[in-house]
Amino acid sequence: MSFFQTCPLSPVEAIVINAVLCVVLAVATYTDATRAKIYNLLTFPAMLSGLLLNALLWSEGGVALGAVLTGLKWAGMGLAVGFGLLLVPFWLGGTKAGDVKLLMAVGALKGWEFVLVGFLYGAVLFGVAATLILARRGKLGRTLSNISNYFYGLAVLQSAPELSPPADDSKYPYGISLCLGFVLALALQYTLGRPNFWQW
Numbered sequence: 001m002s003f004f005q006t007c008p009l010s011p012v013e014a015i016v017i018n019a020v021l022c023v024v025l026a027v028a029t030y031t032d033a034t035r036a037k038i039y040n041l042l043t044f045p046a047m048l049s050g051l052l053l054n055a056l057l058w059s060e061g062g063v064a065l066g067a068v069l070t071g072l073k074w075a076g077m078g079l080a081v082g083f084g085l086l087l088v089p090f091w092l093g094g095t096k097a098g099d100v101k102l103l104m105a106v107g108a109l110k111g112w113e114f115v116l117v118g119f120l121y122g123a124v125l126f127g128v129a130a131t132l133i134l135a136r137r138g139k140l141g142r143t144l145s146n147i148s149n150y151f152y153g154l155a156v157l158q159s160a161p162e163l164s165p166p167a168d169d170s171k172y173p174y175g176i177s178l179c180l181g182f183v184l185a186l187a188l189q190y191t192l193g194r195p196n197f198w199q200w
Contacts, residue, residue: 013057018186020049021109025179028102032175038098043105050108051075075108082107082115099175106182114185117195122181126174 058071
């Protein structure tokens with residue numbers, strides 16, 4: 001199986017996968033916005049659905065073991081890439097486990113390329129949203145100064161200064177930006193035939 005191989009979906013099969021994805025994104029957006037959580041009750045069934053659906057779709061309705069395993073490998077690769085994208089930030093305490101599991105679920109459903117591209121869109125959207133929120137609350141200058149001092153300490157002083165965590169009122173759920181990034185990727189997939197503006 002090639003790393004750049006795509007899942008051979010018919011239009012109906014694509015609608016099924018994308019419908020599951022949209023439900024997952026809608027629920028994740030709601031719970032992250034209202035409760036600051038993305039629940040295991042959502043993400044784990046979504047991961048399992050991605051693995052099973054892609055195993056069936058790669059086999060094209062048959063029962064050939066090789067095709068089923070290829071589908072599982074393809075979905076598993078997407079799940080693994082989703083896991084890896086936020087693994088280091090999660091270890092450092094910069095993101096929540098729900099965000100990581102959301103990426104894994106999307107990767108299992110849509111593959112490594114989609115989850116990677118959607119993650120990049122979401123990261124950009126999060127940066128824009130965080131900047132606007134900080135500017136509105138008058139905290140942008142102080143935040144930029146802290147970031148500058150942090151990297152100055154790393155580069156010149158060879159030691160990173162300790163940064164105090166932001167106040168709770170400055171937090172913005174990362175999962176919402178991720179979901180919006182995946183919606184953008186899905187829209188591009190329908191219009192351009194791929195989730196990204198560029199060719200690999």
